[in-house]
Amino acid sequence: MTKSNLEETPMINRRLFTAAMVASLPLAGTFGAPALATDELRDITFVQPSPSAINSFPVFVAIGEGFFEEEGLNVTVEAINGSGAVLQAxxxxxxxxxxxxxxPLIAARARGVDAVHIYNVAARSNFGIAVQEGSDIQDVEGLRGKVIGTGTADGAEVGFARNVMTGAGMTAGEDYEFLTVGDGGPATAxxxxxxxxxxxxxxxxxxxxNQRGMAVRDITPAEFGRFFGNGIATMGETIRNDRELVEAWSRAFARGHAFALDDANREAVLAHLAAxxxxxxxxxxxxxxxxDAxxxxxxxxxDAEHLGWYPGAVWAEWQDALVAGGELPGPLEDLDAAWTNEFAEIGAAAVN
Known part of the structure; x- marks a missing residue:
């Protein structure tokens, strides 16, 4: 993610779903506005790095089950292209x-963007490096001198792959290349x-x-499974000036996550995702x-204490990998400011 990417205003290209059970009021211009009365809903925008409802399933379940509405929130979901664009928004x-x-969040903070992760959604690595089923490449060492495709130029999948390759002693631009090709059909092509x-x-x-007939297999070393993936983030200013909003979001989101993990709710969950x-x-x-995947x-x-919990040691490993891969000039002054478990704890209390 380049500095210019962070400074550009993103074009939000697709509205996916709006929970509008009753009439709602517009935002008051800043995200630090006081909470509305309990009989009114406050309009909130959530941005995700792809159009998939399944990838953000706790949000859509919390919308469909009315958990956000119970917290006084009317949530609109917008799909934009990659983590870099999410952080821009x-x-x-x-x-x-x-x-x-x-x-991407750590890299953004190195450039002065005060974004904070507040809920660990992909607690287990949701990324991997895949090759075609019939490829002669059996492990990441086989990618020396090769080209690795990515969905976006600055998304989380880029940082993950760079991390894996750095662990194998390889540097992008010297030992292998990245090529942004998109996802789905373009990746198949x-x-x-x-x-x-x-x-x-x-x-x-x-x-x-695999569903489109391009059989692939994962060659990622098992030890990288501990590197958690995308999580819920907000701005530090929002946490400081609008804490009630962050707490309300966290309660509803955690309830949506827990509801979706219960197989007894499967039919309802899939219906919410289809909506x-x-x-x-x-x-x-x-x-x-x-x-299911x-x-x-x-x-x-x-070793997690509850849903959404972040392991501090893995944050340090993420940062070390970014520094080793040249994406960061050096460690952040305060890596702990990039994440917190306090709101996931609030969410866990709402679930229990």
Missing amino acids: LSAGQAHFGRPGPG AFLNGEIDAYSASTADTAIL GNPQEGEDKEFQSALF VRSKTIPTD
């Missing part, structure tokens, strides 16, 4: 909450045309490639399989 005041990756030898993909991306993205809901079998990555690790 947050820093430009165009959204209250977003779902960027940890690598890039494989077929020989433009890329591997693809840094999310769990959802890999499932889509959020009708295209994903057209093929029920594929929707169900993709939801994405949901599995959000189940907390054994």
Whole structure:
């Protein structure tokens, strides 16, 4: 993510879903406005780095089940392109909450963007480096001198792949190359045309490639499974000046997450996701399989204290990888300011 990317105003290109059960009031110009009366809903914008409702399933479930409404919030979801654009929207005041990756968020903070992760959604790594099923490449060492495709130029999948390759002693631009090819169909075409030898993909991306007939397999070393993926972020100013909003969001989001993890609610969950993205809901079998794959990555690790909990040690490992890969000139002055567990704890209390 370059400095110019952070300074540009993003074009939000697709409105996915709006929970508008009753008439609502417009935002008061800043995100630090006081909460509205309990019989009114406050308009809130959430930005996600892809159009998939499944990738942000707790949000759509919390909307559909009325959890946000119970907190006085009317949430609109906007899809934009990648974590870099999510952070741009947050820093430009165009959204209250977003779902960027940890690598882009750390890099953004190094450039003065006061974004903070408040909920660990992808508690288990939801990224991997995949090659075609019939490829001779068996491990990441086989990618030396090769081209790795990515969905976006500055998304979380780039930071993850750079992290993996750095661990193997390789540097981008010297030992391998990145090529932005997009996801879905464009990624399939890039494989077929020989433009890329591997693809840094999310769990959802890999499932889509396989579903479209491009059989791929993951060659990511097992030890990188501890690197959590995209999580919920907001601006530090919002936390300081509008704490009640962040707490309300956190309670509703955690309830949506917990509801979706209960198999007894499966039918309702899939219906909410189809409402959020009708295209994903057209093929029920594929929707169900993709939801299972994405949901599995959000189940907390054994050492987690509750849903949404962040391990501080892995934040340090993320930062070390960014420094080693040349994405950061050096460690942040205060890495702990990039994340907090306090709001996930509030959410966990609402679930329990």
